């Protein structure tokens with residue numbers, strides 16, 4: 001098993017009853033599933049609801065993996081199976097905990113409890129804070145279960161309250177806090193036990209858009225330090241694209257596409273995904289490497305010199321592909337990094353990293369008015385001019401499926417087709 005969580009042909013069915021007949025109903029429904037019956041057929045024929053069907057996923061350690069789909073698509077069902085809150089009807093979920101692997105389809109006695117206490121924590125949409133406990137006492141909960149001495153517990157809890165910016169609020173109660181603050185308490189409470197895996201079920205969807213955006217940024221910044229494996233459920237594609245390292249799109253209990261944000265945006269696997277993507281915001285989904293015009297596409301005749309942008313710029317690269325000289329219509333031009341103080345100097349060309357978000361590319365372009373070159377590990381790999389930026393803004397997600405907004409000739413452009421991310 002390469003990842004930290006593996007779903008292996010997982011079906012989760014809800015029989016609607018909780019007695020000895022339930023297993024028989026589930027078995028019959030599984031046969032129906034194998035025979036190609038739909039979710040609606042199965043509800044109608046024996047009352048069984050298909051929560052998840054044939055889910056295969058490998059979640060990597062340290063990634064933010066997003067489960068995304070419309071209401072009822074099965075996201076929460078899949079998420080809750082990771083900590084045993086939903087029973088697996090068929091298939092296996094394997095979780096790596098240190099050098100052990102826990103099989104969630106038949107966890108041994110005590111294993112589930114240990115997993116929940118030590119390895120997996122959950123953050124809920126509705127915060128689920130205990131109203132009679134102060135902020136500090138809410139965060140202490142997980143450590144209390146471990147019977148940790150009070151002084152040690154206080155030290156750890158206060159460190160986490162500090163991380164989420166709530167130390168001054170430690171003695172307040174949930175009702176005295178805003179929604180955003182309550183969710184920060186929820187996050188601190190989940191992280192205080194130092195779990196390997198964090199399950200987040202629509203954690204920001206009850207918040208207004210500004211706070212939501214801020215908490216997304218805070219989560220991303222926190223993740224750079226804590227490097228947890230986060231499985232995050234959302235029905236909002238923009239949120240999924242912003243925070244996910246990878247995204248699984250779900251429909252009717254099934255996973256219909258798994259990929260990096262750019263895979264989903266640029267190469268939607270089905271009409272259904274393309275339809276979603278049509279309404280997303282490309283600014284926080286696309287990166288410089290996928291909107292640029294690759295230098296390799298417009299190589300000049302001689303090896304070391306490459307000419308791009310209709311021969312306007314002549315780039316001289318050394319043997320390692322690093323920038324060695326730059327000319328514009330025969331005049332030598334300087335270059336600098338996007339965050340350099342020379343960025344406003346006349347004639348300068350700005351260098352950005354391949355992973356730079358479109359929103360930052362737009363901002364740099366607007367601030368400086370300078371042409372932008374894209375680097376990867378110090379090598380120049382492409383160019384972003386106004387055309388590339390506008391094309392990305394107007395045509396993202398309409399490449400293979402969708403409304404055909406890109407014409408045949410557009411489609412042949414290297415910009416999107418040669419994405420390297």
Ligand SMILES: Nc1ncnc2c1ncn2[C@@H]1O[C@H](COP(=O)(O)OP(=O)(O)OP(=O)(O)O)[C@@H](O)[C@H]1O
Nearest residue numbers: 014049050051070071072073074075076077078235
């Ligand atoms: N405990 C349960 N008992 C019976 N049916 C359930 C149960 N949990 C989920 N379901 C059903 O499984 C299907 C998937 O539900 P799930 O909550 O996983 O979807 P979701 O994508 O998370 O939706 P939402 O965004 O609305 O929470 C739905 O049809 C739902 O009614």
